[in-house]
Amino acid sequence: MKNIVKLFCVMTLLVFTQFANAQEDTILDDPTLVYDSIQTESPSRHIIKLNVPSLFVGTLSFQYEFFPVNFMSISLGYKFTPKRGMVFEDKVIDLIEDSSGIDNLESTGERFFRDFEFSGNAITPEVRFYLGQGYGKGFYLGPFxxxxxxxxxxxxxxxxxxxxxxxxxxxxxxxxxxxLNIGTQFTIGKHFTIDTSLGPYFSNVKIDFNSVSDYNLSDAEMEQLREELSDFELPNGDTEITLTNNSARMKLTSDNFFNLRFNLGIGFRF
Incomplete structure (x- = not known):
């Protein structure tokens, strides 16, 4: 984790340096921009946004963005998911069947996905660098x-x-x-914004399953259960299973699991 934080800091510093140099060169090439910036009313430095696609999967996702300078912003995103079932469970079952080689997952693990319920939250700090008009307008890069x-x-x-x-x-x-978010944001009127982005996202995941019951499994039944549970795995990951006659624990881990992060936000600036 320390190496990832260092990488994030280095990436942020490199992008910051490039954008700072670009802004400085622009001002030097056109000194009237300095005069114009003094005469222009100070723009709004705060934006609160709602991620629209998250609503379709039962999740509330918000982001607050603040502009300390014209070409850079600091933002914090918060996503909350109330207790709910698995999204697109039929598609998930088909995907697992294809990737694991199981001919009929519904005969072995369908109940697990049908009864699956989860809740939780996510926090996303981000630094954005705008190339263009600044203050949240135009193209940007956002390490997060x-x-x-x-x-x-x-x-x-x-x-x-x-x-x-x-x-x-x-x-x-x-x-x-x-x-890294790669996107663009533009303003509608004086107070409303639309923010859209798409970018690569690498995650390190740890999942712990635990079960304690009144059952008393035989050694043969334990081995059969171990074989079935071993079909649960993550890309680029490991599966660790610990069984007793009346308990089961499964630990799944995955490093640098590749995702794409998409965002379509509607915001209010003030």
């Missing part, structure tokens, strides 16, 4: 960090030759990531 924290629960239908068990699972999802 992201911290995710979610709780979840579900049931797993475990069937053996002799019996059938419904195993209750609870767990936690923790993620830390970094990336």
């Amino acid at each position: 960090l992201r911290f995710d924290n979610y709780d979840f629960s579900s049931n797993y239908n475990f069937t053996t030759f002799e019996d059938q068990y419904l195993i209750d699972f609870e767990g936690k999802y923790k993620g830390f990531g970094y990336g």
Whole structure:
């Protein structure tokens, strides 16, 4: 994590230097800009935004953006997800079947995805550098960090030759990531903005599943359960499973898992 923070700081410093030099060269090439900036009324330095696509998946996502100087902003995003089921669960099942080689996931793990519920939040600090009019107008690059924290629960239908068990699972999802937003923002009227961006995002993920029950599994049943649970895995990740006769723990980790972060925000500036 320390190396990622260092990389974020270096990337931010490099972008800051390039944009600062670009702004300085622009002023030197056209000295009248200095006079014009003095005569012009100070622009609004604060924007509060709502991420529209998040609403379609049951999540509230907000961002506050502040402009200490014309070409740079500091922002903090907060995303909250109330307790809900899995989004696009049928698509998720099809995707896992294709990637894992399981012919019929519905006969083994469908109950887990149907009963899956989760809630949590994410915090995203970001530094943006605007090339253009400044103060939140035009093209920008935005290095960012992201911290995710979610709780979840579900049931797993475990069937053996002799019996059938419904195993209750609870767990936690923790993620830390970094990336670069590439986007543009423009103002409608005096107070409203539209912000759209798309950029790479790399995340380090840790997921813990835990279950304690009244069941007393045999050694053969434990081995069968271990084989079934081993089908749960993350890209570029490891799976660690610990079983006893009446408990199960599964730990999934993934490093530098690649994502694309898309944003379409409507904002109010003041």
